[in-house]
Amino acid sequence: MSKSNIALTSIAVIAGIVVIMFVWPIYTVWQQGKMGEAALKRAGQERQMIKERAKAELAAANDTASAIEIVGAMAKKYPEYRYQEFMNAFADALTSKDTPIKLILVPTEAQMPILLTDKAFD
Numbered sequence: 001m002s003k004s005n006i007a008l009t010s011i012a013v014i015a016g017i018v019v020i021m022f023v024w025p026i027y028t029v030w031q032q033g034k035m036g037e038a039a040l041k042r043a044g045q046e047r048q049m050i051k052e053r054a055k056a057e058l059a060a061a062n063d064t065a066s067a068i069e070i071v072g073a074m075a076k077k078y079p080e081y082r083y084q085e086f087m088n089a090f091a092d093a094l095t096s097k098d099t100p101i102k103l104i105l106v107p108t109e110a111q112m113p114i115l116l117t118d119k120a121f122d
Helices: 003-077 080-095
Strands: none
Touching (some): 003 080
């Protein structure tokens, strides 16, 4: 190699180092800015997801409340509804093979079971 090639190579290496010394801090700041923008967008998306989840939970709660209101109105309008629901739950408990029955609670008045025999033959 000749002296001119060595000199040109040395100048190119030194110029490259100088360029990197000036460009690296600028690139680092730019990269951190982009990371900050990405974090901000991610936080905005998470906030939006939380809002949507809250809206869905509110809608579900409203649906549940209206269903409870309808069932309550029907229970007032048709008093035998509660008795029928109890009997259905009782029958489900008797026929269920998932959980063995250990204790059966029967509604009572003055320690006597409520039989409602007069309504059974209507």
